[in-house]
Amino acid sequence: MSALLRNESPDSADVLQQERSKGVTVREGELKYHIVVSGTTFGAHDQLMEKVKKEVQDQFDLVQSNSDDYDVTIVFCPIVSRMGPDVESALRDVKGDKPVILVLMHHAYEAKFIPIVQPGSDGANIKLQVNVFFHETKHGLLNCKENRAAVCEIKKKLLDFPISKRSDTSGNAQDLIAK
Numbered sequence: 001m002s003a004l005l006r007n008e009s010p011d012s013a014d015v016l017q018q019e020r021s022k023g024v025t026v027r028e029g030e031l032k033y034h035i036v037v038s039g040t041t042f043g044a045h046d047q048l049m050e051k052v053k054k055e056v057q058d059q060f061d062l063v064q065s066n067s068d069d070y071d072v073t074i075v076f077c078p079i080v081s082r083m084g085p086d087v088e089s090a091l092r093d094v095k096g097d098k099p100v101i102l103v104l105m106h107h108a109y110e111a112k113f114i115p116i117v118q119p120g121s122d123g124a125n126i127k128l129q130v131n132v133f134f135h136e137t138k139h140g141l142l143n144c145k146e147n148r149a150a151v152c153e154i155k156k157k158l159l160d161f162p163i164s165k166r167s168d169t170s171g172n173a174q175d176l177i178a179k
Helices: 012-021 044-056 083-091 145-158
Strands: 030-037 061-064 072-079 099-107 125-135
Touching: 030 044, 044 061, 044 072, 044 099, 044 125, 044 145, 072 083, 083 099, 099 145, 125 145
Parallel strands: 030 061, 030 072, 072 099, 099 125
Antiparallel strands: none
16 A cells, blocks of 8 residues: 555655656756846745746756856846846846846736847847736735746746756765656
């Protein structure tokens, strides 16, 4: 009898086996990201990352890296004046040629349609650009369909990147599982 049927907490091997038997893709490992925040977000960038982490937690660990060892850069760019100059300024803080997810942060009481504007070709390797809405009186990130869609788009793009092997506590890398 499985651990789940006995009301015991299942170990990771049981869970992996159950997921494989259902035909679910099971991926273990981690994706490291570097964060660039180019202005005041009232904590909305942290709230967005928590939502993204919850979305991907069944596929891999999303780990913030403060070193040069990371897979993707996530740039949070609050739009405070004009979109073009704000984006250019934010992208100046991007180092190297790692893939970039550009999060355009609009300070507003409510969400509204914002057309996608392609940033200039300044060397940044932008793989995805999304719009999100935030406001300090709403405690940061607004609860709206546009922000939920942005979380889904970021998750989808992160799933495109190769997942690094996760190291266990002994320092040995564990194999990745993917169908």
